[in-house]
Every structure is written in structure tokens, then in C-alpha cells.
Amino acid sequence: MSAPSDTPQAPKVTEREARQVAEAAREQDWRKPSFAKELFLGRFRLDLIHPHPVPPADDVRRGEAYLARLREFCETRIDGALIEREARIPDEVVNGLKELGALGMKIETKYGGLGLTQVYYNKALALVGSASPSLGALLSAHQSIGVPQPLKMFGTQEQKDAFLPRLARTDISAFLLTEPDVGSDPARLATSAVPDGDDYVLDGVKLWTTNGVVADLLVVMARVPRSEGHKGGITAFVVEAGSPGITVEHRNAFMGLRGIENGVTRFHGVRVPAGNRIGPEGAGLKIALTTLNTGRLSLPAMCVGVGKWSLKIAREWSAVREQWGRAVARHEAVGAKISFIAATTFALEAVVDLSSQMADENRNDIRIEAALAKLYGSEMGWLISDELVQIRGGRGFETAASLAARGERAVPAEQMLRDMRINRIFEGSTEIMHLLIAREAVDAHLKVAGDIIDPDKPLSDKARAGANAAGFYARWLPKLVGGPGQLPGAYAEFRIQGHPDLSTHLRFVERSARKLARSTFYAMSRWQGRMETKQGFLGRIVDIGAELFAMSAACVRAEHLRVNDDHGREAYQLADVFCRQSRIRVEELFNRLWSNTDDIDRRVVDGVLAGTYTWLEEGVIDPSGDGPWIADATPGPATGENVHRPIR
Helix, strand or coil: CCCCCCCCCCCCCCCCEEEEEHHHCCCCCCCCCHHHHHCCCCCCCCHHHCCCCCCCHHHHHHHHHHHHHHHHHHHHHHHHHHHHHHHHHHHHHHHHHHHCCHHHHCCCCHHHCCCCCCHHHEEEEHHHHHHHHHHHHHHHHHHHHCHHHHHHHHHHHHHHHHHHHHHHHCCEEEEEEEEECCCCCCHHCCCECCCCCCEEEEEEEEEEEEEECCCCCEEEEEEEEEEECCCCEEEEEECCCCCCCEEEEEECCCEEEEEEEEEEEEEEEEEHHHEEEECCCCCCHHHHHHHHHHHCCCHHHHHHHHHHHHHHHHHHHHHHCCCCEHHHHHHHHHHHHHHHHHHHHHHHHHHHHHHHHHHHHHCCCHHHHHHHHHHHHHHHHHHHHHHHHHHHHHHHHHCCCHHHHHHCCCCCCHHHHHHHHHHHHHCHHHHHHHHHHHHCCCHHHHHHHHHHHCCCCCCHHHHHHHHHHHHHHHHHHHHHHHHHHHHHCHHHCCCCCCCCCCHHHHHHHHHHHHHHHHHHHHHHHHHHHHHHHCHHHHHHHHHHHHHHHHHHHHHHHHHHHHCCCCCCCHHHHHHHHHHHHHHHHHHHHHHHHHHHHHHHHHHHHHHHHCCCCCHHHHCCCCCCCCCCCCCCEEEECCCCCCCCCCCC
8 A cells, every 4th residue: 555645735724723733842841940940930040050060070071172173173174265165065074074073972972972061062063163154054953953862862772773873973964844835833834754554655845954965864854644543743753865755956055154055855755664753653843842952052052153253353353453543442332342242252152051061960951041042142143243244344244255365364254144144043033932932931820820811711720720820829929029139248159359249230130030020920911812922022021031041141150260260350350241231131121021112013014914005115126036935845756856965
């Protein structure tokens, strides 16, 4: 019996159905403490992050030794300008990284990997990404979201034995979820995996498959239809990229990351053994989200690398470039940008290192911390890149190749800006991250009061929820009135003679956490079931939480460096400046919770969609080409050339 290949297109689902799919995929329980979760509840649990966790000495020794070897490779074997110019990573560079074990940095040594900690894996990505952001993306896509991580967490022993040794040394992997008409709404996933004997038969089209053009192994998300003996649902599979019926139809080109091997992959009657299924049927989205809990840390790690490089260039350039008889760094307008780059880079590294070390220790649940790191890193990293271009002026807009051709230092500031832009979209756009984090931030409220605002719940459930909520809020709300943030002597261990006083910033964080929780509670009381539609409000709530987390991490890191006599005085200064800058942003965000244009914005949007303002579009030429907004993804056999090219 052969499996049908006329798979339907993306299913039509309601907004409520889409939310139910997403809700079913998220982790429901909190078995370990979470600093960020407590922060959103108005509880500043400094004890969960201070003293700053430290890695075992052996992990440090092995990590530093590997970074030294990797640095030598990056300095002598990677030509970032060549990759940018030819829009391709040379095969010999990829093979050199394979020989260096870079494919297996996070894979255990018993499978042939290096077994590095999350901390040193992130440091390695920052290093490689500074040499070539496209290479950083390749390694991250392979290990952070590709086949190794879901196998490590959910694979059987047979799967680990079969695939991890390959992935550690020779085989590149890719993660395939997105489809031409399906992005962050997986309820509409159309790629099917139809059971047929001991196999599943895959049909469908996947878009933006980073590493997909050169991958040897794929982790594919596909929908298994419900049938007798099959629970069905979105399911994860390990698929051999060279299997019959798989065609890489196109290698995509982008404004940045020009060397990445990202494509469109078609599956037509692809047979996958049932033994290649990861976890049970229907667990695919949960596997993907759980994998991303730590996988998301790779992107902000590379943003840290960009911050470090931007600081170096800003320092060197602004010291030699003169305007009106002074180095540009001595002009306040430019100096403020340099201060922002330095302070924010310090804070980003504090956030990533703290989150990574907590991931290594596995004592805390870091799903919110990792998501905040991704959100904050991508947003602030973009601002850092933009400020560097501004500091460089016309030279910041000029390509490195053009600068070199006329005899100046080839600083790729404009390339870095282009490369960084995707980070606000990759692995969950800023808008999606706001919603994801907001859902976790209000989880405690929904657990006790969710039935009250759910229109589908019967009155008996609402009454029961009302009683539970009354008890919860009777205990919780009084704790939001006062706290250590109002005591001048609180957090005195961060008030060191001869150093800036960081205790005042931690008191601000504590007060702001309580204010944040009160604001969230008031909003839920006001909007109830409509709360989920208030995306502007929820985004600002999350952004406040991100700033408070970054301030906390910066202070804790500064104290850690001081105790260890490692640039402690300078670290305190950077933490102080960052916190002062962050506090201004927090105050503005709090003000915008209630003073904003959200309602009128919606009315304007209604007008735009209704064609009310088409007169405003007159007087220009649209240079866009012809064609549909979304490409046809009808399942079926490939009609073009297969551009898949595994690297050997």
C-alpha cells in the first residue's frame, strides 16, 4: 500500500485553534526556580543569580584550550571578505572546522564530540562569528537547533549511537519547520508524514532551511494524520538529506549573511523509517520549543561578539578622526554613542554568560532567561551596529572592499549592519518573542484565574477559579506594596568604597519588579480575555523585564569580576553606566504602558487595509517585480535542478 502524495495545503485554522496548538506545545510545569519568572511576579530573587555561578576548573581548562586552537584557525584560515565577496563559504574552511571538531562542540565526548559547556560553546560562536557571521550561523544552525540538540534531549539510545558520531565530525545538519505560507503559526503546518508500514512518507515544501543546501541530516517537522494506531499531530523526524524524493530547489540570497547555505527543500514521497522519529507522534513542537530553551543563547552570544568588535573599531577610529580640532570621541554627541556601545556590550555579555552558566548548572529553569537574552541581544546588538555606522560616518556606509580599493582600512561596518538585521527575525522575531515571553510571564495568573476569563468555561469552573484566585491574590498582592528596594541599606554588598554604588540600581530593580507585577495585574483585571490582543502593552511589559534582567546580570557580573580581581573597578563603572542608561529606558516604558497610541494605531491600520489612504501612495514607482506574494507550495515532484551539495 502506497501513501498518498496529494497532501492538502496548509489547513485553515481559527485564531483560537492556532493558540491552542501553541499552548499545547509549551512546557506546562515549572519544576525548577526561575529568576526571570519571579521577576515578572514582582519577586526580585537575587539569591538565584548571586553569587555569580562559576564553571568547574576542568571545564574552563578544556574550554580555553579549545578557544586558543579555534582562534588560530579563525585568524589564519578564514577570509571573511572572501566569503562576503563570493557569497559562499569555501569547502576547505568547512572541512577545516570539521577537523577541528567544531561540528561537535556541544556533543558528548563518548560520541566523538568535544563536550564543551554552554558557556564555552557560546564563546566559540562569538569568536567564529566575528571572523565570519555566515560561519557562526552555520555552526549555530547545526548544533543549536539542528539534529544534535533534539537527539541529545529526546532521542533514543539507538538514534544517538547512529547519528551523533556523524554529527560530531562529518555531517552538517539543518532544522526544517518554516513553510512558504507557515511561519510562527505552526497550527497551519502542511508538510505531511503519512504512516506506511514501518515507514512514514513525507510530502511538502520547507522554506528558509539554514544549512539545508549543504546538509547531510535534517530534523523535519511534519504533520502525521490521525488514524487507527496513530495519535497524529506535528512530529519530528531525522531525515537523510540525500534520500530519494528530496530536492533543494533554490539557494536563497539575502541582504546579509551572504555565505549561508539557506534554501527551499521539497519532499515528494520521501520514505523515512519509523525508527527515525524523535519522540512520540504529536510531540514535534514541544521538542522544538524545548530545544530552543538553550539553543536561543547562541544568537545573543554572537551579538556579544559584534558588540566587542564594534567597541574596538569605535575606540580606534574615534581616537584618530578629528573634527573641529578635536578627536570625534571628545565630542559629546559621539562620546555618548561610544559609552552606549561599551556599557551595552558589557551588559549583553553579562546576560549571556549568566544564562549560559545557569544552563550548564541545570539548577534553574532558564526558558524565560534564554528568550530574554535572544530578544535583548538581537535588539541591542542591532542598535550597536547602527551606532557604529553612524560613528564611522560616510565610511560606515561604504563597503570594506571600496575602502580598501582607495587605500583605507577595510572596516566592514556596513556588512555587519546587514548581517545583524536578521537577528531580530531569526529563531523567533522580536514580536513573537514578546508574545512568547509574555505568555510565560503571566503563567501564574492564568493558572489561578485563567478559567475566569475563558469564555468557553462553564460557570462552575469560573466559580472554582474565582475562589482559587481570591486566595492567591490575597497572599500575593500585599507583597507588592513594599520591599527591600525601599530600604537605603539593602544590597549593601554592592556598595564598595572607591567604586560606583551598584546597590542603588538593584534597589531600583526590586521596586520596578513590584511595579511591573502590579501593572500586569491591573491590565489583566481591566482587559481580562482581551489581554492577549494587547500586544503593544505586552511587548512593553516584556521589554521592562528584559531591562531589569540585564541590569541584574550586569551588577552581579561586576561584583563577580571585582571579587576575582579581574578588572573589577572598570566593570563596576560599566555596570553603573549601563544601569543608568537602562533606568531611563525603563521609566519611559512604564510611562508608555498607559500613555501610547495603540488604540488610534489600530484605527489607522483599519483605514490602510480598507484603502482609505491610497492617495498617500501616489507619486512613486513600485520597482517590485511580478509574481505572487507567497510562492506555490503544492506538494508534488520537483521540476527543477537539485542544488543540494554536501561538503566532503
